[in-house]
Amino acid sequence: MNKELFLRIVDRLSNEIPYFQQRRNAAGRFGLSSLQKCTAAIRMMAYGTAADAVDEYLRLGASTALLCLENFTEGIINLFGDEYLRRPTPQDLQQLLDIGESRGFPGMIGSIDCMHWEWKNFPTAWKGQYTRGSGKPTIVLEAASYDLWIWHAFFGSPGTLNDINCWR
Incomplete structure (x- = not known):
């Protein structure tokens, strides 16, 4: 924060x-x-x-x-x-539907995306659990949002979200 x-x-x-x-x-x-x-x-x-x-x-x-x-x-x-902390209004939903349609996904309200964030001050004892191909420890954020209005956010446990089951 x-x-x-x-x-x-x-x-x-x-x-x-x-x-x-x-x-x-x-x-x-x-x-x-x-x-x-x-x-x-x-x-x-x-x-x-x-x-x-x-x-x-x-x-x-x-x-x-x-x-x-x-x-x-x-x-x-x-x-x-x-x-x-409110439910989306009909205008919010229409805006998301319009964005989805312009991107080739008609009818989609939101999308889930995963990002690997480099973890600067990580506990060194956990390095192996949070390190992937780059050699630097990362934590995965899974979020559903277009305009930074996050309806769902999840920081995955080590090894649960990798490049196989997490889209980039």
């Missing part, structure tokens, strides 16, 4: 969702910042880590990390759901 998008999300959440507003505790000290709370939630989702895996990095406990994740997902749905 790029920094601008992350900060936009943090800003909206901290302005509109009370949980993400920094407050003073009973001792008068400031509690967790909105950056800490959002980072915890995004790291748990992005890396699939347990709640207690962010405790040393972000200085918050597992129960707090779970609350961050719960409030983050609810906040994202409330703030961005109407724009980004």
Whole structure:
């Protein structure tokens, strides 16, 4: 996630969702910042880590990390759901049908594509599982979209999406 998008999300959440507003505790000290709370939630989702895996990095406990994740997902749905988490409208579907027809696929609403992305900071112990012909470790993104409106995204497990069963 790029920094601008992350900060936009943090800003909206901290302005509109009370949980993400920094407050003073009973001792008068400031509690967790909105950056800490959002980072915890995004790291748990992005890396699939347990709640207690962010405790040393972000200085918050597992129960707090779970609350961050719960409030983050609810906040994202409330703030961005109407724009980004909605079903396609008839106009959206017609646009996709027109694009498919212009490319020689009449009646096709979307397509699935696979991309090999070079994994810059990969764990070296996993190199063999994520390396293919180029010798550089890659991760495969399978996505269905034309205009970056992703309805489906899947990062495959090592060895599940290769050039035999993944179109390029």
